Amino acid sequence: xxxxxxxxxxxxxxxxxxxxxxxxxxxxxxxxxxxxxxxxxxxxxxxxxxxxxxxxxxxxxxxxxxxxxxxxxxxxxxxxxxxxxxxxxxxxxxxxxxxxxxxxxxxxxxxxxxxxxxxxxxxxxxxxxxxxxxxxxxxxxxxxxxxxxxxxxxxxxxxxxxxxxxxxxxxxxxxxxxxxxxxxxxxxxxxxxxxxxxxxxxxxxxxxxxxxxxxxxxxxxxxxxxxxxxxxxxxxxxxxxxxxxxxxxxxxxxxxxxxxxxxxxxxxxxxxxxxxxxxxxxxxxxxxxxxxxxxxxxxxxxxxxxxxxxxxxxxxxxxxxxxxxxxxxxxxxxxxxxxxxxxxxxxxxxxx
Numbered sequence: 249x250x251x252x253x254x255x256x257x258x259x260x261x262x263x264x265x266x267x268x269x270x271x272x273x274x275x276x277x278x279x280x281x282x283x284x285x286x287x288x289x290x291x292x293x294x295x296x297x298x299x300x301x302x303x304x305x306x307x308x309x310x311x312x313x314x315x316x317x318x319x320x321x322x323x324x325x326x327x328x329x330x331x332x333x334x335x336x337x338x339x340x341x342x343x344x345x346x347x348x349x350x351x352x353x354x355x356x357x358x359x360x361x362x363x364x365x366x367x368x369x370x371x372x373x374x375x376x377x378x379x380x381x382x383x384x385x386x387x388x389x390x391x392x393x394x395x396x397x398x399x400x401x402x403x404x405x406x407x408x409x410x411x412x413x414x415x416x417x418x419x420x421x422x423x424x425x426x427x428x429x430x431x432x433x434x435x436x437x438x439x440x441x442x443x444x445x446x447x448x449x450x451x452x453x454x455x456x457x458x459x460x461x462x463x464x465x466x467x468x469x470x471x472x473x474x475x476x477x478x479x480x481x482x483x484x485x486x487x488x489x490x491x492x493x494x495x496x497x498x499x500x501x502x503x504x505x506x507x508x509x510x511x512x513x514x515x516x517x518x519x520x521x522x523x524x525x526x527x528x529x530x531x532x533x534x535x536x537x538x539x540x541x542x543x544x545x546x547x548x549x550x551x552x553x554x555x556x557x558x559x560x561x562x563x564x565x566x567x568x569x570x571x572x573x574x575x576x577x578x579x580x581x582x583x584x585x586x587x588x589x590x591x592x593x594x595x596x597x598x599x600x
Contacts, residue, residue, distance in 0.1 A: 252580075253561030253598055259337040260378050260600050266330045268371040271320065271364065319363040322370070324356065331356055342531030342562025344570050347385055354381035379600050385565060386592035390574035391549055396520060397435055397490055406438075406484040408492045408517055410477075412510060412541050413525035415498030418553035420449070422525050422579055423493050424456035425587040426551075429577075430491050431460070432585075437491035440480030441466035442473035442513060445497040445506070453495050460584055463489075473497070473509055474516040481517055494519065507544045514545055521548045523576065526563065528552040534563045535570050542571050553579035556586075564595065 331352050338348040358377035364370050393407070400407040409426070413419045427437045439457050443449035447469040457464040465480040477494045484492045496513060497506055514522070524547045526534035534552070541547055550567055555578040558564065568575050575590040 252556060252558065253564065253595075254559040255341045256338075256343075256561040256565065256599050259334060259341060262337075263330060263334045263378065264371055264374045266333070267327055267359075267374045268368075270326060270330070271322075271370045319365055322359050322362045322364065322373075324360050327356065327359055338562075341560040342566070344532060344535055344562070344566035347566045347569050350385060350569075351378075351381040354384065375600060379596055382565070382596050382599060383592065385569045386595060388568045388572055388574045391521065391576070393521065393576065394433060397430060397433070400520075401435070401490045404485070404488075406481060406490055406492045407521070408481060408494065408519040409521045409523060410494040410496065410513065410517070410519035411523050411525055412496050412545065412547065413498060414537060417498070417525050417527040417530075418579060419498055419525040420453050420456060420495060422551055422553055422577075422587070423453065423495055424460055424462075425579065425584050426577070427457075427462050427491075427493055428460055428584040429587055431462075435491050436487075436489045437493055438463045438465060438480050438484050438487075438489050440477045440492060440494040442476045442480075443495045443497040444469055444471045444473050444476065449495070449497070456584075463487075474513045477513050477517045492517075510545050522546060523549050523551055524573075525551045525553060526567070528555045528558040528561075528563045528578075531560060531562045532566070535567045538567055538571050538573070542573065547571070547573055549574050549576040551575070551577045551579065551587075556580040561599070565599075 334355075335348050335352045338351065339345065343351075355374070355377045358380065359373060362373050364373070393409075397407045411419055411423055423439060427439060430437050439453060439462055441450045441453045441464055443453070444467060450466050450469065454464050454466065463483070465476060465483055467476050467479075473496065477492075480492050480494065483489070494513065494517065496510055513519075522545060524538045524541050526538055528534065530537075538547065538550060550573055552558075552564055552567070552575060555564060564575065564578070567573075577587050578590055580586050580588055
């Protein structure tokens with residue numbers, strides 16, 4: 249995962265360096281000015297009388313006050329061009345416009361007016377302001393699926409998770425990964441093959457279910473997807489299984505008939521969680537798709553696939569903020585074990 253969010257990392261570290269370098273020039277100028285003044289001061293030394301103790305105390309007080317007043321204060325003009333460069337760089341990394349604007353406005357608000365004594369102060373202030381800005385972006389209230397599964401185990405009512413998204417994002421593989429995740433936590437899942445639109449989809453999810461040893465509930469191609477999901481829930485109740493994972497047709501968010509079909513599954517099964525599965529490599533397209541699915545059926549969380557190959561990181565940074573839904577997991581490899589719970593603090597540490 250060496251390239252994970254590599255582009256964003258470089259953008260943020262570059263911003264810290266550029267702002268620090270800007271004030272390094274100011275330090276050199278001040279040092280030169282002080283050096284030039286020294287000879288003149290020595291020439292006049294003989295003319296200066298030794299001050300009294302009282303005068304010394306007064307001079308020390310003045311010196312302290314003067315030092316504070318003459319600290320460099322960061323102005324908007326000092327950082328405007330660098331902040332603009334950062335905004336352009338974020339957009340190039342597929343960060344959504346509203347997210348890029350929030351980050352630069354937050355950083356600017358934090359830095360402008362700050363008083364600094366040395367270059368290292370600038371680097372520290374800039375890094376902290378970036379961490380704060382990204383933290384606010386990622387600060388969407390999340391859901392703890394493990395806690396929900398635990399509660400389901402106590403009530404006897406299975407935790408029902410419905411997966412939505414378009415073809416090609418890795419949705420079917422992700423369902424198998426989530427099943428593996430819960431099996432590793434000691435739960436027994438069942439999978440509903442509710443993508444009856446394509447015969448190949450039933451075979452595909454069946455292949456994954458067989459590989460990981462999970463029961464698959466399926467009907468024939470063209471069957472009612474809601475009926476398949478309903479049967480899976482009833483099976484879970486009868487067999488004491490705690491998790492029902494419901495696959496749905498990988499439809500475009502603009503396909504009205506298929507969206508209506510998905511709404512029917514939601515009405516019949518009443519899933520506890522609806523998860524949008526998106527390809528992190530598609531950047532802003534993933535954000536747009538998630539927004540459309542949220543409008544149509546209402547999603548509760550997000551799983552981004554192929555994050556290990558995502559050098560840009562724009563989708564991971566933007567998607568939760570734009571639709572106000574949490575990222576729950578990241579797909580980070582090809583095996584069924586290659587999925588990780590998403591933690592905002594972890595991503596902040598990766599970036600800054």
